[in-house]
Amino acid sequence: RAFVMENCAAMSDTLLESELFGHKRGAFTGAFEDHVGLFQRADGGTIFLDEIGDTSPAFQVKLLRVLQEGEVRPVGASRAVLVNVRVIAATHRNLDQDVRCGRFREDLYYRIASLTLHVPPLRERSADILPIAHMLLARAAQELGRPQLRFAKDVPANLLAHSWPGNIRELKNEIYRAVALSDGETVSATSFSPGVLYGQPGKAAALQGSGLAQTGSLQERLDAVEAVILRETMLRHRWNKTHAAQELGLSRVGLRQKLARLGLEGQAHG
Structure with a gap:
């Protein structure tokens, strides 16, 4: 038909x-x-x-x-x-x-309007961000003849922290931009625009009302949530680790270790 x-x-x-x-x-x-x-x-x-x-x-x-x-x-x-x-x-x-x-x-x-479906904006369905991002990356890789392309470990936290006011179109444009600026087989967070790389404060405050990831292990889901909170806190304190650590009740060394584990360390200079 x-x-x-x-x-x-x-x-x-x-x-x-x-x-x-x-x-x-x-x-x-x-x-x-x-x-x-x-x-x-x-x-x-x-x-x-x-x-x-x-x-x-x-x-x-x-x-x-x-x-x-x-x-x-x-x-x-x-x-x-x-x-x-x-x-x-x-x-x-x-x-x-x-x-x-x-x-x-x-x-x-x-x-x-006999049958209406409401599709929430991307910021309200965080569980969809990474699967869609991986699908778009695979599509871009196929179009450009670079099948080995993959995201670096610092990318998921950045994608989850962004509010995506432009929804899927913005996500697609950002991924295609990052792919175009990446020379090797790995797409890093520094290839994304400053708006995605440095994020928008307030994401953590909206976290409770957004859909959390419903796939992956418990540790992977907790890491995603922790990355959003850490990143939002660092943004508010302009990446001052001492002040951020005090707010979060962590030592400066402990905060630095968490940032490194979640791929967030060094973004203030990215």
């Missing part, structure tokens, strides 16, 4: 209408031949509309008609075409709020 997708935020209303619903030859300047829209191509299958929350109210009216009537009318056509399509939509916006403020049509919202 067909599966097609379109990013609704990537084009204007006119182009989006043409791309989804199709157009007839001569319907507008540059329409030199008939164009079959994605809804027709997906007939009997599924169409995925990404960033549907960024569509205009005018376009939402046209989309609502397609969903209600089960037919599309290509731009410039005199007759509609029946389609049988499963629609999956996604958005980064809060559509409940957009409906209340009148930016998104309420009738369209209830039409597409």
Whole structure:
């Protein structure tokens, strides 16, 4: 069965209408031949509309008609075409709020929200960060013909400590950047951008409300949590080991040993 997708935020209303619903030859300047829209191509299958929350109210009216009537009318056509399509939509916006403020049509919202899945931001599901990172590293390694690429031991703590405001896209960009800056077979933490390398204070405070890793041994999970707390504390004290050790109730030597074991030692100069 067909599966097609379109990013609704990537084009204007006119182009989006043409791309989804199709157009007839001569319907507008540059329409030199008939164009079959994605809804027709997906007939009997599924169409995925990404960033549907960024569509205009005018376009939402046209989309609502397609969903209600089960037919599309290509731009410039005199007759509609029946389609049988499963629609999956996604958005980064809060559509409940957009409906209340009148930016998104309420009738369209209830039409597409019969089954809703909320995917939390990456910062709220820490358990997913490392598996996704390893998958992206493997993909980058395959694309670049460097199958032996792997993360250095200091990378996991850095990835877990970052809040990832850009979610998966940011994580992907960071990993591809780190791979491009790595010469050997090991990708180290110093290959990541300063925002990931030095982190953002406050991560440990949000740790309790985030999902902790649900895979790995008990020691591996405890190490991940300990690394986040140590790193956040060091950031607040500008990597002053004496002050950080006092706050954590450790000796300076004990703190240095923990930092070294978790791959955090020396990052202040990275």
